[in-house]
Amino acid sequence: MSFVMADFYKRFVDEELDSEGRLKSFKLDLPENFNFSYDVIDELAKNVPDKVAMQWVNEEGEEHIFTYKDLSEKSSQVANMMLAHGVKKGDFVMAVLKRHYEFWFLAYGLMKIGAILVPATCQLKKKDYVYRFDAASISYIVATAEDDVPNQVDSALEQYSGMKEKFITHGAKEGWIDFLSEMDKYPKTFERIETHVTESMLMYFSSGTTGYPKMVLHKYSLAAAHIITAKHWHHLDENSLHLTVSETGWAKCAWGKMFGQFICGATTFVYDFDRFIPANVLKVIQDYKLTSFCAPPTMYRFFIKEGLENYDLSSLKYSCIAGEALNPEVFNKWYEYTGLKLMEGFGQTEGAVLVGNLYGMEPKPGSMGKPTPLYNIGIVDNEGKPVKVGETGEIVVYAKRGENPALFKEYYRNPEATDNAWRFGMYHTGDTAYMDDDGYYWYVGRTDDLIKASGYRIGPFEIESILMEHPSVLECAITAADDAIRGKVVKATIVLAKGYTASPELAKELQNYVKQSTAPYKYPRIVEFVDELPKTISGKIRRVEIRENDSKKNS
Structure with missing residues (x-):
């Protein structure tokens, strides 16, 4: 056990490992007043003040290094500032901060005063803000000046009167308070305010694949629960340099770079970019010699197409995958080049990792793994x-x-x-x-x-995985479609890769391709080629929209 983790484990965690270091049991025994900012960030600042907690890099090559002492002091400054501006325990504060380092200052500062952090993506538009402001009674917002965010927010505030103050960073706008310059006016120490482990700490808006996003409210215990995510799934220790690519607006940020990674004493690497460019991310892994990496399968697919042989990824010791189900083809290609087996994990906005390939397990390509002991x-x-x-x-x-301490409130x-x-x-x-x-x-x-056709229950992912192995398919979605004879049949909606043209012959080829790989009743009887698939803001395919559009066409 590392020197960084020892005190936390002694006080709060009960786990049993086998002789090879694999997790057998895991239990949290948290005190009633557990608060990640005080009990982890501030404690680490006392014990290992100069250890690097976070390394931040942007697309322009600007770099910032933050120690545990830095995070402790800056979060205390934020706590003091927010109290001075009227933020109270239980207030909802929205953060639209992309991958900016200010997000961490704000998050840990709000935890210290008992205010509730509400992360949001910079991709939101006026109507999205109006809905979120109303739904959660947002009273304060801290936002980036980039990507037209302030203008979208101000436009939404024409229909919402509950906002008390607006803070801005990475730019300026009239009517907004400069976050960093204001923060620097306040003390770097903060006297503890008691919070309860079951009180509200963090709230995410779900992706909303079937309607308006739900508000997923989490308690303080979630932060400690993510130790299983970082230590036993990401396999981190005090020597790790870990990158999870998620924007701070999504729950994967809590999984990959907010909580468990710091408890492990690892250095969290933050790459602040606007648009995902495979070559740039691969170069970051190579140049900064990252040891651990986590991203959704789609990114790994783009890495493979970019050409892994052009980059030195030898520093990587561990690689994980989450956010969508893993196609075996991606697993095999990544392993072929890097020698690393992708360790898939499954979970939701509602909790920490539920099912996963934890350290020491032998992954089966395409399997989520086994239920975690939490x-x-x-x-x-x-x-x-x-x-x-x-x-x-x-x-x-x-x-x-x-x-359960890991599940939402x-x-x-x-x-x-x-x-x-x-x-x-x-x-x-x-x-x-x-x-x-x-x-x-x-x-x-x-x-x-789930598709129920001809008496069979058919899951979309298996068929999508098969189709994704065909070189002509860039993206695809499997849904049920109405059929006069069978009631429902399988339909494939496909975005073609560059160099391929939609045709009846190609559709037939793809149908036969599926037939050769799985039970014939699962093959798509309908194949539709499209330019793009409908998706949520977080990038998840909205199969429900495909079904709704088909129903409108047939009505």
């Missing part, structure tokens, strides 16, 4: 009863509402959705999978995306 997880049918091995069902967590102001998620005395993820004989889980799809 939860009691199973797969059930529509009545909440366990299904057999190999049978598809919904992934659930057996726990009473509020009982509630869907804020939506008791109906909260009650529906916790029916039958268990938390329902809404994601389906099946378990094989070895206990590995295999993702099938969202419950709403």
